[in-house]
Amino acid sequence: MTPTITISDLHLSYGRTTALDGITLTVNGPRIHGLVGRNGSGKTSLLSVIAGFRQASAGSVELDGQPVFENATALRRLCLIRGSGDSVDHDWPTNRVRHALRLAADLRPNWDDDYAQALVDRFQLDPRQRLTELSTGQRSAVGVVLGLAARAPVTIFDESYLGMDAPSRYAFYDELLTDYMEHPRTVIVSSHLVDEVSRLLESVILLDHGRLLLHEDAEALRGRGAAITGEHGAVAEFVADRTVLRQQHLGRTTSAVVYGELGPTDRDRAAAAGLDVDAVPLQDLFVHLTAGADQ
Amino acid sequence: MTSTTIDRSTLRAARRVVLDYILGALFFTAGGLALALALAVGVHLFVGPLSESGWSSLIQIVLWFLLGLGVYCTTVTMPQLLSHGRTRREFTILYTLALLSVGPATGVLIVGGYWLEGVLYGALEAPHTPAATGFYTAPDQFWAIFVGYTLTVPVWIAVGGLVGAGFYRSHRCALGVLPVAAALLWTVHIHVLGSEPVSLPQAVPAAVAAVVGCVAVTWLVVRTIPLRPWSR
Numbered sequence: 001m002t003p004t005i006t007i008s009d010l011h012l013s014y015g016r017t018t019a020l021d022g023i024t025l026t027v028n029g030p031r032i033h034g035l036v037g038r039n040g041s042g043k044t045s046l047l048s049v050i051a052g053f054r055q056a057s058a059g060s061v062e063l064d065g066q067p068v069f070e071n072a073t074a075l076r077r078l079c080l081i082r083g084s085g086d087s088v089d090h091d092w093p094t095n096r097v098r099h100a101l102r103l104a105a106d107l108r109p110n111w112d113d114d115y116a117q118a119l120v121d122r123f124q125l126d127p128r129q130r131l132t133e134l135s136t137g138q139r140s141a142v143g144v145v146l147g148l149a150a151r152a153p154v155t156i157f158d159e160s161y162l163g164m165d166a167p168s169r170y171a172f173y174d175e176l177l178t179d180y181m182e183h184p185r186t187v188i189v190s191s192h193l194v195d196e197v198s199r200l201l202e203s204v205i206l207l208d209h210g211r212l213l214l215h216e217d218a219e220a221l222r223g224r225g226a227a228i229t230g231e232h233g234a235v236a237e238f239v240a241d242r243t244v245l246r247q248q249h250l251g252r253t254t255s256a257v258v259y260g261e262l263g264p265t266d267r268d269r270a271a272a273a274g275l276d277v278d279a280v281p282l283q284d285l286f287v288h289l290t291a292g293a294d295q
Numbered sequence: 296m297t298s299t300t301i302d303r304s305t306l307r308a309a310r311r312v313v314l315d316y317i318l319g320a321l322f323f324t325a326g327g328l329a330l331a332l333a334l335a336v337g338v339h340l341f342v343g344p345l346s347e348s349g350w351s352s353l354i355q356i357v358l359w360f361l362l363g364l365g366v367y368c369t370t371v372t373m374p375q376l377l378s379h380g381r382t383r384r385e386f387t388i389l390y391t392l393a394l395l396s397v398g399p400a401t402g403v404l405i406v407g408g409y410w411l412e413g414v415l416y417g418a419l420e421a422p423h424t425p426a427a428t429g430f431y432t433a434p435d436q437f438w439a440i441f442v443g444y445t446l447t448v449p450v451w452i453a454v455g456g457l458v459g460a461g462f463y464r465s466h467r468c469a470l471g472v473l474p475v476a477a478a479l480l481w482t483v484h485i486h487v488l489g490s491e492p493v494s495l496p497q498a499v500p501a502a503v504a505a506v507v508g509c510v511a512v513t514w515l516v517v518r519t520i521p522l523r524p525w526s527r
Contacts, residue, residue, distance in 0.1 A: 044526070053377065053522040070518075075380040076304075086378030086522060090371050106307035107379035152380075 002029045003064055003077060003153045003186050005050060010059035012045050012210075019045040021210040022059070029154070029186025032176075032200050034218070036191065037207035038290050043190045044082070046207065047158050050188075051080035063154065076109050079152035081160055084139035087146065089131045097134075098127035100142055101149075108150040115179075116149035122171055136163025144172050148179055156188040161196075169193075173200055198282040208290050218282070225280035225288075226262050229255040234273040245280075245288045257284050308381055312372060312389035313396055319364050320397045320448065321404055327357035328408040332415060345421035348434055350412045352426050354405060354444075358451045361401070365455020368393070369517065370463045377522050387514050390456065394449040394506060402445035409434040429486075429493040442495065443487055446502035450483040453509035460516040464524060468516060475512055479505045 005027040012020040020042045027033055037043050048054040050061050052068045052075050060067060063074040087100040097120070105111045120127060123141035131139060140162050147155055157176075161169045177200055180187055188205075191197045204221050206213040214221070225245065228235055235254040243259040257280050262270075270277050331353040339345055368390060376386050409425075413434055416423040425434050430443035454476045461472035486493055486501030 048521070052382075055519045055521070070382045070384060072382050072385060075382060078380060080378075082523075082526075086374055088375065091375070103311075103375060104379060106311060107304055107376065107381065109304045109380075 002184075004028050005154065005186070006060075006062045006065070007046075007050070008060045008062075010046070010049060010061065011057045012042075012049060012054065013057045019210050020049070020056075023207075023210075023212050025205065025212055025215055027186065027188065027205075030180075030184035031202045032180060032187045032189065033203045033205055034189055034191065034194070034197055034201035035205045035207065036194050036286055037213075040209075041207040041290075042210040043207055044158055045210075047080055047082075047156050047188065047190060050154075051075075051078050051156060053080060077153045078156070079108070079147055079150040079154070080156040080158065081143040081147035082158045083143055083160075083162065084131055084134075085143040085146040087131065087142070095130050095132060096127065097125050097129055097131065097142055100131060100146065101127070104146045104150060108152070110151040112149050112151055115151075116145055119145040119148060119175065122175065123168060137165055137168060138163075140164050141168055141172075144175070148175060151183055152185070154186045154188075156190075158190045159192065160189075161191065161193060169196065173197065176200060194283040194286045195281050201282075204282065206286065206289060213289060221285060222279050222282060224261055225257060225259050225285050227255060227257050227278040227280050228270060228275050229253065229278070230270075230273065230275035234275055238270060238273060238275060243288075245284050259285065259288055305385075308376060308385070309389055309392070312368070312376070312386070313393045316364065316368060316372075316393040316452075317397050317400050320361055320401050320452070323360040323364065324357050324401050324404045324408070327353045327360070328404070328411070331408070332412065335412065335415060335419070335421075339419050339421065345416065345419065346424075348409070348412060348416075348423055348425045350405075350408050351434070354408075358447070361397075361448055361451045362455035362458075365452035365457075366459035366462075367455075368452070369456045369459035369513070373460070373517065373520075374463075374522055383517050383520060387510070387517060390513075391510055394453055394456075394510070397452060398445040398447075398449040399441075401448045402441040402443075405444045406437045406441045409437070409440060429491050430498060432492070443498070446498055447483055447487050450479065450502060450505045450509065453506050453513070454480050457509050457513045457516070460513050460520065464516055464520050472512065472516065476509070479509050 007023055007025040010020050010023040023046065035043050049056050050068065055069050062068065063077060066074050068074045088095045088103055101116055105113055123145065125138060125141055131142065140160055141164065143160050147157055161172060164172065189197055189200065201218045203216065204218050205215045228238055232252050232254045235256050239256045239258050245257040245259050247254060247256045262277065267277055328350060331350040335345060335349045373386050377383065413423050423434050425431065431439035457472050457476050461469040483502050483505045487498045
């Protein structure tokens with residue numbers, strides 16, 4: 001059965017600081033959801049509560065109708081990876097990469113050992129190395145291996161790309177997509193690098209100041225903006241009554257990113273004026289939407 | 296996901312907490328015993344005649360290592376289990392099983408240590424008398440020694456586990472549990488291994504109360520403990 005996470009009026013406070021403020025959300029699968037938001041927006045807090053790492057101050061998180069916190073059945077189906085996966089980092093002397101794999105193999109009911117070995121090779125990890133000797137990127141790669149090979153019905157990566165170089169990040173995205181196609185499940189990826197992960201995402205959850213700003217299909221969200229490129233005067237006239245997120249000029253050519261859906265009439269008008277209309281990067285929409293919340 | 300695989304992973308979790316901690320406790324105890332025997336030979340050869348059991352003194356150091364093992368259990372092993380889909384309740388059950396199993400296992404090894412030491416002291420023609428303890432007065436009272444340490448060792452580990460959980464949760468919580476931990480340790484030492492003679496009816500309720508009290512307070516600390524409470 002495809003898992004459904006139901007979050008109702010979720011609040012989380014750290015002393016006087018409110019991290020999550022009344023989040024209500026349903027996360028369905030099998031899909032890859034992107035959780036985006038600025039620093040301190042509550043991404044890690046939300047994921048921690050979803051995975052039962054923390055108890056909510058108020059509200060509820062349910063997996064297929066069952067509360068998650070302290071529920072053994074629900075928690076077996078969830079895997080949240082932060083950094084190197086809260087693994088054997090401090091478990092000296094058994095704090096090598098192979099010990100981290102052994103721990104996960106022991107405790108994860110759906111662990112795929114062969115796949116884990118293949119991932120270790122792909123990320124060029126040395127199983128004999130201690131986690132404390134690894135670079136931040138290599139530790140993140142260990143986390144990615146633990147998360148993917150766990151094959152949990154709900155797999156969550158919290159900024160798992162931290163410190164990874166570009167080839168490793170793209171290897172992670174490729175592996176995530178390939179494994180998701182072979183073993184469809186609910187995946188949540190929290191990231192600042194919206195443009196990089198946007199090709200993976202089927203839906204976007206945007207948090208700001210602990211509140212849910214939007215939860216929308218990624219394609220629909222992309223349709224909420226457009227990049228208009230053409231002769232300076234024609235672009236200026238076309239965007240005059242629209243919300244312009246960003247503008248760039250090169251000689252007589254201008255490119256403007258506008259927020260708001262373009263209907264068929266708008267597109268015909270743009271074509272008649274000799275303007276190119278392209279999809280807008282999610283990153284631009286993300287910056288615009290979160291800056292708007294500030295104002 | 297089948298029930299069989301869930302059962303296997305649960306058994307493996309149990310092995311990691313119960314069996315690994317029994318082996319850890321035996322490792323520290325065996326290390327202390329080896330040191331005690333080596334020191335006895337060294338003192339006899341280079342310092343002078345032995346006057347009392349070195350093992351009964353070294354056991355005090357072993358107990359502090361066992362307390363450290365308890366700290367390790369709640370600060371390292373518990374987060375590992377929680378991060379891999381186990382509940383705090385499951386951890387506490389396994390942890391309690393570990394406490395109950397470690398006592399007799401360590402007790403047997405400590406008794407074996409006294410027996411070995413007795414053989415060594417006999418060979419060296421040295422008097423084999425224990426340092427003052429309340430529960431046994433001679434190193435050949437094997438049954439009393441076994442019962443005494445079966446009761447005492449779980450308390451030391453449980454106190455370590457409580458302190459570790461307190462520090463893992465928050466410094467404020469740690470300050471709260473330290474007096475409780477100290478009181479429980481003091482109780483068991485007065486009633487089981489103190490300098491005054493004690494009897495079984497005195498010792499058993501005190502040790503059981505100390506372990507139960509320690510596990511109960513530890514449960515209060517860990518039942519909602521966040522994983523990595525310092526990160527947000």
